Amino acid sequence: MRNQIIRPLFLLILPLLMLSGCVTTWTRVEQGQNQQLDTNRSFSVVIPTQWVRLTNTMNNISVTRDGTMLQWIEVKRRNKEKPFASLDKALPSQPLVTELAEYYLADTKKQAANIHIEQLDLQPVSIAEQTGFRMTLKLVNSRGLEVHMITYGVWVEGWFYQLSYQAPKLYYFERDLPAFEQIVGTFTLRP
Amino acid sequence: MRIKALLLILLSQLLLACESTQFRSFQQDQAVEPTSEGEQRLWLASEKFETALRRGEMIYTDPELDRYLQGILDRLFPEFKGVMRVHVHRAPVLNAFALANGSIYVNLGLIGTLENEAQLATVLAHEGIHFLQKHSAKQRAHVYNSNTLAIAVGMLGIPLAGNIIAANAISGYSQEHELEADTLGYQRLIRAGYARSESTRAFEALAREAKANEIKHPFFFASHPKLQTRIQNYQQLNAAHNAQSNGTVGPERYQQNIEPVREEVLQGKLQLGQYSAVIVNLEQDNAARLYPVYGGYYLGKALSLRNGPDDQARAITHLKATLKAFPNYSMPHRALGLIYLKQNNLVLAKSHLSQYLNRSPQADDRAFIELYLQQIEQQIEQQIEQRQPKE
Structure with a gap:
């Protein structure tokens, strides 16, 4: 009798629990709340008012203005042990910034194996008083949509920090690029 | 209830036998076109798949290279000239695949790894047989009739044809179909006058890289166990035929046509983090000739x-x-x-x-x-x- 009640109840609750993990929570950034921290409180950035932040993500700040398909900015600190998980290799303790860029590109390409990815530009930059890289990539999906992506990457005390922006080349990329560069300018590592 | 289930399984097995036998391979004097509704769907799906590759800039365009590769394919299948077309897939990993509509794709990575024309001819002959023997249609019928998957797929409304193209053409067919492609492909090599001793070397070259690679790919020509099976099959075929007989190897002609691609392939492999694959290729004895x-x-x-x-x-x-x-x-x-x-x-x-x-x-x-x-x-x-x- 007890089983007859518990089993259907369990079967009802289980899919709901599973689905709850898939639900994304978006919060609009209001005036005065522009400075945003990641869940580990390891870094902060200033997000423009009225942009929307995805709030149930770990160790990263993910924001958009009109939807992630139109523009998507992600600032994150990667896993310390395996920052480039798909490469399955140990990194040097202090990789050169050019090497760091090569590992990042390899990891990105490996994760999107069926998409054509082309490196358009790579330049050294200073982020949070450290030397990092700024890489521009072109991605083309199977429908022919060209998406451009800019990533700032920097290695600080064994952690890889990444600030990425991607948007369709048509209209959105150029339009929201200044907002991204502004966010990059506010990137601050916290003690 | 159990009797009904048994009857259902029995019926599905009978249908499987019917469907598998209805696919007759393409013959020289026949029009090369789909002969059933199922095949027609596969052709359409293949065309859609090609459109996606083209739109996604996944096709490598080099008219001279295309002409050279097409020449090898036409030499292997002269009676199907104009029907079977070869394209280069812009991917540094090892693979080649044939679609149901006669398009054969060879990955840039595979072209850049092989050593001579006879080796590439071995791969093209193998893939060409998959098309002529309608392996994708046969495999599709088999999957449709393997009860549970068909039901699940039908319920979810997943386009099965697309799955088959992705799953089989790229990852490989059944052992029976692969063996048939080896055997009939080998006969094509002989008829075209290629050195058949190079057939095993082609798969050995690919297996060497597949084994070294840090990243394991699901693709047929990047799978070390599947390549080992190919090597064994071709060794047996060489033993049965006189493998020492002369034939075209074509190292110089291959190098001349492929050389501009080789450096790009190395760059592509490094950009994909395939460091050991690059190392194993460049440490082989003939590396200085292949990679000057x-x-x-x-x-x-x-x-x-x-x-x-x-x-x-x-x-x-x-x-x-x-x-x-x-x-x-x-x-x-x-x-x-x-x-x-x-x-x-x-x-x-x-x-x-x-x-x-x-x-x-x-x-x-x-x-x-x-x-x-x-x-x-x-x-x-x-x-x-x-x-x-x-x-």
Whole structure:
């Protein structure tokens, strides 16, 4: 009798629990709340008012203005042990910034194996008083949509920090690029 | 209830037998077109798949290379000239696949790894047989009739044809179909006058890379166990036929047509983190012929990026040897400079990075190298200051 009640109840609750993990929570950034921290409180950035932040993500700040398909900015600190998980290799303790860029590109390409990815530009930059890289990539999906992506990457005390922006080349990329560069300018590592 | 289920299974097995036998292979005197509704769907799905590849810029366009590859395919299947078309898939991983509509795709990575024309002909003959024998249609019928999957797929409304193209054409067919492709493909090699002894070497070359690769791919020609099976099959075929008989090997012609692609393939593999795959290819005996001038540089770079035990020392050895052979080649200076910089050997790092910029003043990464040189200068000055006695 007890089983007859518990089993259907369990079967009802289980899919709901599973689905709850898939639900994304978006919060609009209001005036005065522009400075945003990641869940580990390891870094902060200033997000423009009225942009929307995805709030149930770990160790990263993910924001958009009109939807992630139109523009998507992600600032994150990667896993310390395996920052480039798909490469399955140990990194040097202090990789050169050019090497760091090569590992990042390899990891990105490996994760999107069926998409054509082309490196358009790579330049050294200073982020949070450290030397990092700024890489521009072109991605083309199977429908022919060209998406451009800019990533700032920097290695600080064994952690890889990444600030990425991607948007369709048509209209959105150029339009929201200044907002991204502004966010990059506010990137601050916290003690 | 159980009887009904048994009857259902029995019926599905009977249907399987019916469907599998209805696919007759394409013959010389027949029109090459789909002969059933199922085949028609596969052709349409293949065309959609090709459109997606084209839109996604996944097709490598080089008219000269296309002409050369098409020539090999036409030599293997002269009666299907104009029906079977070969394209280059812009992917550095090892693979080739045939679609139901007669298009054969060879990955750039596979072309860049093989050593001669006879080896590529082996792969094209194998893939051509998959098309002529309608293996994708047969496999599709088999999957449709394997009860549970068909029900699940039907309920979810997943387009099965697309799945079959992705799953079988790219990852491989059943053992029976693969064996048939080996056997009939081998006959095509003989008829076209290619050296059949190269057939096993083709798969050995691919297996060597597949085994070394850090990243395991699901693709048929990147799967080490599947390649081992190919090697065994072709060894048996060679034993049954006179494998020592003469035939076209075509190393020079292949190298002449492929050489512009080889460096691009090495770059592509490094950009995908396939360091060991690059190393194993560049450490083989004939590497100097296949990868002239730049081979030693890419070997050094791959070793340096892999960063395993002794890799940096081995990289230095190869890079120095390349510089000795080709003193005006700038890239080894870059690679050596970066290794010495990591090792904090500032004097040698400065020397090599400066020589790199002198030889390649327009280098894309000039800004990075200038930054490194500035940092080196600062560190050297600091070291000098520390050594000076304090007053």
